[in-house]
Amino acid sequence: MSAVLVFVEHDRGVIEESSLQAIGFAREVTSSSVAAVVIGAAGTEVAARVAAAGVDAVCSIDASALADYAPEAWGDACAQYAKSVDAIAIVGCGTDRGNEVLAHIAAVLDTPFISNITQYEASVPVKLTRLRWGGSLLEHATLDVGLAVLSCAPHAFDSPQSGVGEVPRSEFVAALRDDAARTRIVERVSLASGITLQTAPVVVSGGRGVGSADGFAHLEALAELLGGAVGCSRVVTNQGWRPHSDQVGQTGKRVAPELYIACGISGAIQHWIGMQAAQRVLAINLDKDAPMVTKADFAVIGDLHEIVPAIVEELRRRR
C-alpha cells in the first residue's frame, strides 16, 4: 500500500475533532489513498468509527505499552507501521499530543517534521504555509523530501463531510519493549463540569477593562446563561484576578468557540493567537480603534460594566 497515514487521536474511544481535520488535511496532501492509524486500548472500537470519517483504510496498533498516552512508544509504533507499508507521508493535527507524537515518528524515521501547516499546495516541490512563533508569524516554505511528517494547524482544514462507510481494517503488531512507555497514568480526575474553556461553544473573556476579580461576576453570569466558559487576558492573570488556567493566548490556552466575547481586551497579538480560531468575535470596548474591535465581527463601543449586565438582564428577561 502506498498511502498517506493519518495519526488519529482519541481519548479512550472518543475521536478528537482535530483528527477529523487531519483527515481533511491528508486529502489535500494526496489524491491517492489515506489510511488512519489508531493507537491504544480503544483502538478497535475507534477504528470502526473512524472508518466512516473519510479514510480508505484503518489500521489499529495495540500493545500493553500503548494503552495510555505514551508519546515515544506511540511514535515508535507508528514509525514501524509507516515503514512496513512504505507510507508516502504521515500526518496529524498540530495539537500538543499530535505534534509530540509526530515529532517522535520523524525522529525514528530520521525525516523532516513540518508542523502547524495552514495551507498546502501539492505541487513539485510542495509549497506550504505554516504557523511559527505561536502563530505570530506565517512562514512560506517549499518541501522537497521523499517521506515527510506533517501536522496541520488546528482548524486550518475542514473535516471531511463523511466517508464511504466500510473500509478495509487491519491490525499491526509493533515490536516494542515492555518499558517503551516512559510515562504511566496513575490517576484520572474527572472535571466537575462537562464544559471547559477549550470545548465551550461560547467564551466570555475579560481583560484589564474588567478592573478587578469581582468585576468578573457579570462575565460569569453571561457565560452561564450562554452555556459557555470564562476566559481572560494575561493582564488579568498577572493581576491575580483569575487563575492562569483561564488565560487565553500565546502563553495560555487556544480556544475555538462559536462565539468569543472579548470584554475590555485590547486584542494584542499574543492574545489574538489564542482565540483567532473563533468563528465569531464580539468585542465590548471603550476604544473603537482597539485591535480587538477593528478585527471583530461585531462590536459594542462602551463601558463593559454597563453593557455586560444589560445583556445578562435582557437574556434573563427573555427566558
Ligand SMILES: Cc1cc2nc3c(=O)[nH]c(=O)nc-3n(C[C@H](O)[C@H](O)[C@H](O)COP(=O)(O)OP(=O)(O)OC[C@H]3O[C@@H](n4cnc5c(N)ncnc54)[C@H](O)[C@@H]3O)c2cc1C
Ligand atoms: C511573550 C508574551 C506572551 C504573552 N502571552 C499572552 C497571552 O497568552 N495572553 C494574553 O492575553 N496576553 C499575552 N501577552 C500580553 C499581551 O501582549 C497584552 O499585554 C495583553 O493581552 C493585554 O491585555 P488586555 O487586553 O487585558 O489589556 P490592555 O491591553 O490594557 O487593554 C485593555 C482594554 O480594555 C479596554 N477598556 C478599559 N476599560 C474598559 C471598560 N470599562 N469597558 C470596556 N472596555 C474597557 C481598553 O480600551 C483596552 O482596549 C503576552 C505578552 C508577551 C510579551
